[in-house]
Structures are given as C-alpha cells and as structure tokens.
Amino acid sequence: MAEEKQLNIYQKLQKCRYELSQKNIKKSGLNKFSNYKYYELEDILPPIIDVCYKNGLTTVFDYTNENAFLYVFDSENPDIKIPFHTPVEVATLKGCSNIQNIGGTQTFCQRYLYKMAFEIAESDTIDGGEVDLEKEQQKQDEKQGKQYINKAAVEIIKALILQTNADEKAFLEWVNADKVEHIRNKDLNLVMKKLREKQAEQQKAKENLIPDEIDF
Structure with a gap:
C-alpha cells in the first residue's frame, strides 16, 4: 500500500479553503441601515476550526x-506558519467603555483576518440590490432639517431682528416657531435671506434720505 503523501502548510491551507467553499455558511449579521447581511465571527469560526x-x-x-495578526501554523511542524495582518484603529462607539471598544475592534x-486567510468571499454589492445612496442622503438631510438651529445661528437672528426693528412675534409666527431657539435648520436659509433683505432695504432707505437743510 502506497504511503499517503504529506501535504505542506500551503497545500493544507488551500485544502481548507476548498472545503470551506463547499460549505453552506449562513450569514447572521444584518446591517439595518443599508439592509444587507454579512458574516459574523460566530458564523465562520466553527467551520474554520473544523477544517483546520x-x-x-x-x-x-x-x-x-497598531496591528492585528492571524498566524496559521502547521500542527505537525509548529515552527512553520503563514502570517496574515491588518492595521487597526480602535473604534469609539457611543455609550461603550474603552474595554468594550477594544473588544469590538x-x-x-x-x-x-479569518476571511482573508481562508478566502471567504462576501460580495461588495448588497444582497437584494445596491444601496440607494441618494435616498439615504435624503433621509439624513431630512433628519438634520427637523433639528433646531445651533446657538450661533440663534444669536445672529436675534441681532438682525434687533437691528431691523422687526416684529419678533409676527416673524416667529411666519416661520412657525414659538421662539428663535425653535427655528429649524430647514428654515434657516429662508429666515436669513428675509432678514438680510430687510436689513439691506433699511440701509438703502437711509442712504436715500435728503436732508431738509444743508449747511455749507
């Protein structure tokens, strides 16, 4: 009986890659914002451990x-390994402690790195269609537009109301806000345009005033 040829580490790794490609690995991760599925670590780790x-x-x-490393060792020759690495930057997630941020990263x-080493492919396009970036941007713009203007804008508008002697109550009714602080971002450009126009009209009126008497 012929002795079975021993595979080197590269042949073993390639054999693992092939066997993984024949498995029907399910994706459990879901990106709700962009509506696509992806592999979680717990999806790919058990089949990788099995084939290894x-x-x-x-x-x-x-x-x-600064870096994360994955070493693939030949179990029969532990001195032989194939390294894989990637630079890292710890993500800062709102509401998470430093240790949670590190763990997530x-x-x-x-x-x-496991996907890289074992060539587990994921499509760059979204399952079920590509993301409509224009629509997503529109959603973000609408969300931003509903928020109140910032403090700097509040101070500028108050100063312009004072300078132009505008009727603040009538002005706020026109912009549908109970106070200047509650003017929304979506209305800011129009508000500033109207106040600047009123300011320009008053300035022009002052320049056109003809005095009754002129002293020479």
Whole structure:
C-alpha cells in the first residue's frame, strides 16, 4: 500500500479553503441601515476550526495597538506558519467603555483576518440590490432639517431682528416657531435671506434720505 503523501502548510491551507467553499455558511449579521447581511465571527469560526482540525492546521490570533495578526501554523511542524495582518484603529462607539471598544475592534479584526486567510468571499454589492445612496442622503438631510438651529445661528437672528426693528412675534409666527431657539435648520436659509433683505432695504432707505437743510 502506497504511503499517503504529506501535504505542506500551503497545500493544507488551500485544502481548507476548498472545503470551506463547499460549505453552506449562513450569514447572521444584518446591517439595518443599508439592509444587507454579512458574516459574523460566530458564523465562520466553527467551520474554520473544523477544517483546520481535519487538515492539521492551527490558528493563533494576536493583537497590538497598531496591528492585528492571524498566524496559521502547521500542527505537525509548529515552527512553520503563514502570517496574515491588518492595521487597526480602535473604534469609539457611543455609550461603550474603552474595554468594550477594544473588544469590538478585536472581534472585527478577527473576522476580517479569518476571511482573508481562508478566502471567504462576501460580495461588495448588497444582497437584494445596491444601496440607494441618494435616498439615504435624503433621509439624513431630512433628519438634520427637523433639528433646531445651533446657538450661533440663534444669536445672529436675534441681532438682525434687533437691528431691523422687526416684529419678533409676527416673524416667529411666519416661520412657525414659538421662539428663535425653535427655528429649524430647514428654515434657516429662508429666515436669513428675509432678514438680510430687510436689513439691506433699511440701509438703502437711509442712504436715500435728503436732508431738509444743508449747511455749507
């Protein structure tokens, strides 16, 4: 009986890649904003561990402040390894502690490096169609437009109302706000235009005034 030829680390890795490509790995991650699914670490790690165990490979993940590393070792020859790495930057998520931010970044890097090492492909296009970027931008603009103007805009508008002797009550009724602080971003351009026009009209009227008597 012929002795089975021992595979080198690259052949073992390629065999693992092939076996993974034949598995129907389900995506459990969902990006609700853009409406597409993606692989979570827990989706890909069990099948990777399975094929590595069967083919004599071991993976080790390492992490520093600047880089994340995934080493694929030949279990039968531990001195032989294939390294994969990626630069990292700790994400700062609202409402999370530093350790949670670090943990989330490490998980993301692990997922990315395992996909890289075992060539687990994900389409760059969204499942079920591409994202309508124009529509998403429109949603963001509408959300921003409903928010109140900032403090700097409030101070400018108040100063213009005072300078032009505008009827503040009538002005606020016109813009549908109970006070200047509650003017919305979507109305800011129109408000500023009207106040600037009134300011310009008053300035022009002053320049056209003819004095009754002129002293020479």
